Amino acid sequence: MRALNRKLLRDLWRLRGQVLAIALVIASGVAVLVMSLTALEALQGTAEAYYERYRFAQVFASVKRAPERLASRIAALPGVQAVETRIVELAILDIEGFAEPVIGILASIPERGEPQLNRLALRQGRFVAPGRPDEVVISESFSEGHGLGPGDHLHAIMNGHKRRLDVVGVALSPEYVYSIGPGALMPDDQRFGVLWMGEEALAAAYDLDGAFNDVALSLLRGAASEDVIDRLDLLLARYGGIGAFDRKDQVSNWFVMNELDQLKNLATILPTIFLSVAAFLTNMVLNRLIAIERSEIGLVKAFGYSSLEIGWHYMKLVMAIAGLGIVIGWSLGSWLGNFLTETLAEQYRFPFIYYRPGPAAYAIAALVSLGAALLGTWGAVRRAVALPPAEAMQPPAPPLYRRTRMGALAARLDQPTRMIFRQILRWPLRSAMTSLGVALAIAVLIISLHWLDSITHMVQVYFFDAQHQDVTVALVEPQSSVVTREFARLPGVLAVEPGRQLSVRFRSGQREKRESISGLPRDAWMQPAYDAGGEAVAIPPEGLVLSKKLAEILAVGRGDSVTVEVLEGRRPVREVPVAGVVETYIGTAAYMSLEAANRMMRERPSVDLLHLLVDPRQQAALFAELKELPEVSAVMLRRATVDKFYETMARIMYIFITFYIVFACTLAVGVAYNSARIALSERGRELATLRVLGMSRLEISYILLGEVAILVFIGLPLGCLCGAGLAWLVTDLFETDLYRVPLVIEPSTFGYSILIAVAATVVSAALVRRRVDRLDLIAVLKTRE
Amino acid sequence: MSTAADAQSPDPAEPARTRGVTLRACGLTKVYGSGEVAVHALRGVDLDLYESELLVLLGASGSGKSTLLNILGGLDRPSDGRVWFRDLDLTAASESALTRYRRDHVGFVFQFYNLMPSLTALENVALVTEIAPKPMAPAEALALVGLEDRLNHFPAQLSGGEQQRVAIARAIAKRPDVLLCDEPTGALDSTTGIRVLEAIESVNRNLGTTTALITHNAPIASIADRVVRFGDGHIVEVTENPDRRPAHELEW
Numbered sequence A: 001m002r003a004l005n006r007k008l009l010r011d012l013w014r015l016r017g018q019v020l021a022i023a024l025v026i027a028s029g030v031a032v033l034v035m036s037l038t039a040l041e042a043l044q045g046t047a048e049a050y051y052e053r054y055r056f057a058q059v060f061a062s063v064k065r066a067p068e069r070l071a072s073r074i075a076a077l078p079g080v081q082a083v084e085t086r087i088v089e090l091a092i093l094d095i096e097g098f099a100e101p102v103i104g105i106l107a108s109i110p111e112r113g114e115p116q117l118n119r120l121a122l123r124q125g126r127f128v129a130p131g132r133p134d135e136v137v138i139s140e141s142f143s144e145g146h147g148l149g150p151g152d153h154l155h156a157i158m159n160g161h162k163r164r165l166d167v168v169g170v171a172l173s174p175e176y177v178y179s180i181g182p183g184a185l186m187p188d189d190q191r192f193g194v195l196w197m198g199e200e201a202l203a204a205a206y207d208l209d210g211a212f213n214d215v216a217l218s219l220l221r222g223a224a225s226e227d228v229i230d231r232l233d234l235l236l237a238r239y240g241g242i243g244a245f246d247r248k249d250q251v252s253n254w255f256v257m258n259e260l261d262q263l264k265n266l267a268t269i270l271p272t273i274f275l276s277v278a279a280f281l282t283n284m285v286l287n288r289l290i291a292i293e294r295s296e297i298g299l300v301k302a303f304g305y306s307s308l309e310i311g312w313h314y315m316k317l318v319m320a321i322a323g324l325g326i327v328i329g330w331s332l333g334s335w336l337g338n339f340l341t342e343t344l345a346e347q348y349r350f351p352f353i354y355y356r357p358g359p360a361a362y363a364i365a366a367l368v369s370l371g372a373a374l375l376g377t378w379g380a381v382r383r384a385v386a387l388p389p390a391e392a393m394q395p396p397a398p399p400l401y402r403r404t405r406m407g408a409l410a411a412r413l414d415q416p417t418r419m420i421f422r423q424i425l426r427w428p429l430r431s432a433m434t435s436l437g438v439a440l441a442i443a444v445l446i447i448s449l450h451w452l453d454s455i456t457h458m459v460q461v462y463f464f465d466a467q468h469q470d471v472t473v474a475l476v477e478p479q480s481s482v483v484t485r486e487f488a489r490l491p492g493v494l495a496v497e498p499g500r501q502l503s504v505r506f507r508s509g510q511r512e513k514r515e516s517i518s519g520l521p522r523d524a525w526m527q528p529a530y531d532a533g534g535e536a537v538a539i540p541p542e543g544l545v546l547s548k549k550l551a552e553i554l555a556v557g558r559g560d561s562v563t564v565e566v567l568e569g570r571r572p573v574r575e576v577p578v579a580g581v582v583e584t585y586i587g588t589a590a591y592m593s594l595e596a597a598n599r600m601m602r603e604r605p606s607v608d609l610l611h612l613l614v615d616p617r618q619q620a621a622l623f624a625e626l627k628e629l630p631e632v633s634a635v636m637l638r639r640a641t642v643d644k645f646y647e648t649m650a651r652i653m654y655i656f657i658t659f660y661i662v663f664a665c666t667l668a669v670g671v672a673y674n675s676a677r678i679a680l681s682e683r684g685r686e687l688a689t690l691r692v693l694g695m696s697r698l699e700i701s702y703i704l705l706g707e708v709a710i711l712v713f714i715g716l717p718l719g720c721l722c723g724a725g726l727a728w729l730v731t732d733l734f735e736t737d738l739y740r741v742p743l744v745i746e747p748s749t750f751g752y753s754i755l756i757a758v759a760a761t762v763v764s765a766a767l768v769r770r771r772v773d774r775l776d777l778i779a780v781l782k783t784r785e
Numbered sequence B: 001m002s003t004a005a006d007a008q009s010p011d012p013a014e015p016a017r018t019r020g021v022t023l024r025a026c027g028l029t030k031v032y033g034s035g036e037v038a039v040h041a042l043r044g045v046d047l048d049l050y051e052s053e054l055l056v057l058l059g060a061s062g063s064g065k066s067t068l069l070n071i072l073g074g075l076d077r078p079s080d081g082r083v084w085f086r087d088l089d090l091t092a093a094s095e096s097a098l099t100r101y102r103r104d105h106v107g108f109v110f111q112f113y114n115l116m117p118s119l120t121a122l123e124n125v126a127l128v129t130e131i132a133p134k135p136m137a138p139a140e141a142l143a144l145v146g147l148e149d150r151l152n153h154f155p156a157q158l159s160g161g162e163q164q165r166v167a168i169a170r171a172i173a174k175r176p177d178v179l180l181c182d183e184p185t186g187a188l189d190s191t192t193g194i195r196v197l198e199a200i201e202s203v204n205r206n207l208g209t210t211t212a213l214i215t216h217n218a219p220i221a222s223i224a225d226r227v228v229r230f231g232d233g234h235i236v237e238v239t240e241n242p243d244r245r246p247a248h249e250l251e252w
Helices: A003-014 A016-053 A070-075 A140-146 A199-205 A225-239 A251-292 A294-302 A307-348 A359-386 A389-393 A408-412 A415-426 A428-465 A483-488 A548-554 A594-601 A616-628 A638-692 A697-733 A747-773 B065-072 B095-105 B121-129 B138-144 B160-172 B190-207 B218-223
Strands: A059-067 A080-086 A088-094 A102-109 A121-125 A135-139 A153-158 A161-172 A192-198 A211-219 A471-480 A493-508 A511-520 A529-531 A535-537 A544-547 A561-566 A573-582 A590-593 A606-614 A632-637 B021-032 B039-050 B054-059 B080-085 B106-109 B178-182 B210-215 B226-231 B234-240
Touching: A003 A016, A003 A307, A016 A251, A016 A307, A016 A359, A016 A638, A059 A225, A070 A080, A070 A211, A070 A225, A080 A102, A088 A211, A088 A616, A088 A632, A102 A153, A102 A199, A102 A632, A135 A140, A140 A161, A140 A192, A161 A192, A192 A199, A211 A225, A251 A307, A251 A359, A251 A428, A251 A638, A251 A697, A294 A307, A294 A359, A307 A359, A307 A638, A415 A428, A415 A697, A415 B121, A428 A638, A428 A697, A428 A747, A471 A483, A483 A493, A483 A606, A493 A548, A493 A594, A511 A548, A511 A594, A529 A573, A544 A548, A544 A561, A548 A573, A561 A594, A590 A594, A594 A606, A606 A616, A616 A632, A632 A638, A638 A697, A638 A747, A697 A747, B021 B065, B039 B065, B039 B080, B039 B210, B039 B234, B054 B065, B054 B190, B054 B218, B065 B178, B065 B210, B095 B106, B106 B160, B121 B138, B121 B160, B138 B160, B138 B190, B160 B178, B160 B190, B178 B190, B190 B210, B190 B218, B210 B218
Parallel strands: A102 A192, A135 A161, A511 A590, A544 A573, B054 B210, B054 B226, B106 B178, B178 B210
Antiparallel strands: A059 A211, A080 A211, A088 A102, A088 A153, A121 A161, A135 A192, A153 A161, A471 A606, A471 A632, A493 A511, A493 A561, A493 A606, A529 A535, A544 A590, A561 A573, B021 B039, B021 B080, B226 B234
8 A cells, every 4th residue: 555545544543533523514414415305206206106007197077967978078088098987975974983073085986897097006905896885995094094994884974864884995096195185284084084985886875877076087198288178178067067177286186296395395405505514514624624734745745746646645535534424424314215205105195115216316415515525625735735845844834913902801811812812813714614614503403493483383373363263064065144053053063154165266367276265254253364464354345365375376466356267156257356465374265255255156145164163062962963964065173183284294394304403413513523623733732832831721721612612602693693594595495385384483493503503512622622631742842743 | 049958868769858959850760652662761860950050951862851851840750760849749749730830830941932823922921920829020021031122022023032032931930940941942043042041041040940951952061050961761971060151152
């Protein structure tokens, strides 16, 4: 082995503490990126493969009742590849031992053979047998929520009749990857389930023999879904179609895609910040590390090594350090990525996981890290080799310090304190870099931790400030507003607030969006139009109140008007003025007064949604009654929704955030340890001299660590500022159609971030302090380093 | 100049209560490493440093003189043998007692000055006087070495000789009982070196500080009261020098 290479190995061993600290900083950046990107890649790949393999449809439409013969006409539409007609109904389910009414979707499957589209992945048992009308296959999430499996039974109120259904199988469907009930935001395995029944059995139960009320299509390659949708709408209009829609608007898929978008943000924005911070720290640390090597560089150069050879030598040193970091980051990132994918896949109900990470994430992480490391080294090495060897071998001439105008303060300082201040002021850039390093570590802690504040705030506003009902009941059909009084008489009901949900398509120029309009009574208080700014907004007698996000999508503002195509009833199309815009954190809601909605529909006062305030002591009695009411299609509990929200969305966030916090701590320790350690190498001789002169270990530790402490102290407020700025940026980038997570940073978040950074510094200082205690006092008497 | 009363001959087992002895070394050995690679830096050294004397340690590099100085200064411990500073057994002293000893009693002058670059001449001296029990004013110490008009200069603004004189001022400002100088002129040209020796000499004469000075430069020996010649870890020869030459008469 060449001598220079041997030196390399020895140097690596001598610097092992720092090598590890720097490698861990690099590893943090790399691991976060690899973890996030591979998990994202895996989920996207899994979703795609699942959709492909189980033939997830591309266009969906519901109708009131269409004759089966229409299927061939649909199949003949240009661009259509396959057609699957079926019957889909909502029903209230009654499960033994579970007090609350459960919402069920009953969907038909062919009694012989598999459906053409939206095939089921059978997990347990078998499919329904022909001629056995009471057999059902249930969704896996629902099966797990209630411990139901083949051989068990449950009851459903079907078309006003209570029926016993026998579970024969458990399955997954690409249509219900995100198994979500009407009006819910999160999957609730106990309060929502999908049941697949034989087509004939379901047709018989709902008087739909020879007819269908739902159709799914797949398209030929290259066919434009908009054209197919337009033609399909024309075809279905007279059968009560409420508007065909693309796969991207299909509820489960929309949620999955939204969450993948969100994941993409979590997986790209934060890791990018992490990797940049790690790269910056690597650069800073290595720059100083090489600067210390100055006399050795001069020596080696004096022996006749060329600048290139010396540069290469240090590049190898840095590549070894960065390489170690990258390898640690890769392995850790892969492991965490796999773990994360499995955890998330559970959430999404995929029958299989497609975890085959491509090289991109690994390559990006490695290149950025290595590049930053080499760049940091290059500057320092270049400065060192530029010196004539004789000069480089000398220690740098004592830097010229200046008396600084510290005024009256200066007179009170003792010499050690004066040394600290002069040191900082003499090297303002280096000092600033150290402070900035600490600040960035705090900033990443803040952007990791503030999610929790923001989510808590979002939940508070959306579920508690903006909603006050306990239970929301959806009706099968709109009914006369008399129904409000009927519900008010149910046991435990303290107050009732009616509402009307209209399926509509908004159009404004080229822009369009399928949404529903909430018709609200003028004095709505249980579920009013609520502005996230903190108040309920009065609904004007005419016109729409749009959520800000929806107004953005349609590019309209207050005073503009939008085209509303109602997709039910007489299907009116109206120009409606936008009377107001409110900020909402979740969804893209639109509101209208109940009277105006009824007028637009040319209906008598009618309602299809009832918000109830319930006496908790009589809740059970209420549920028992609701289960028996044929006009009820769904029952939603606010409390359960909030709980589910925390269980699912929050769980995903917590997992990510926990990882981010751990990595942020690593960054903090890496910066603090290296800063103190390098300061020690730079000033070892000075400190040893002071020891010889009779200063105690404590006194010289004060000089060394006092400087680090002051720089960290400066970094704290700076970090809070950077953190708040980055959090603002991230929040802004994080917006999806579904969520606008508000920027909220609680004081405690700043507090915890500072505390973690200070703790990291104290630990690092303690480690360095041990080295201070072992300073070689004799060496300084003779040699110059 | 001696203050204490009894004048017994050195006894290796007894502390240096002897009148006029500031530091006493008995049977010092120092071995670095072990086995085949063991280096014997000291192979049994007995030496007393008397109050107020100027002792010069001469010898080739590696002869053990620096090791002896380090042990006398409380920076290192012998492998065997004992060292007393007055009543204090340095070989048995704790780490913090050694720090205390250096802080209160010893002044060091290094070959390479070792000034704090971030402090002015005055502040470099104040660094030591702030922690010493009975120091002189920093400006006074600097005046003793002829730097009264360079008080507010930083090390980078001083010549090598001036820096070394700041180092001497720093060493004597605490009014040490022992001044230990390791090659104080090693990095200086002869004219500057002589100015530095003059400063050491004047401290020794005027303050009566026991001074040990290491050099490999034989002519310097003529300013000493006693010259101890080292070779291969032993004291080879001790020469009394009744007629000290003033430093300004030196030439090399």
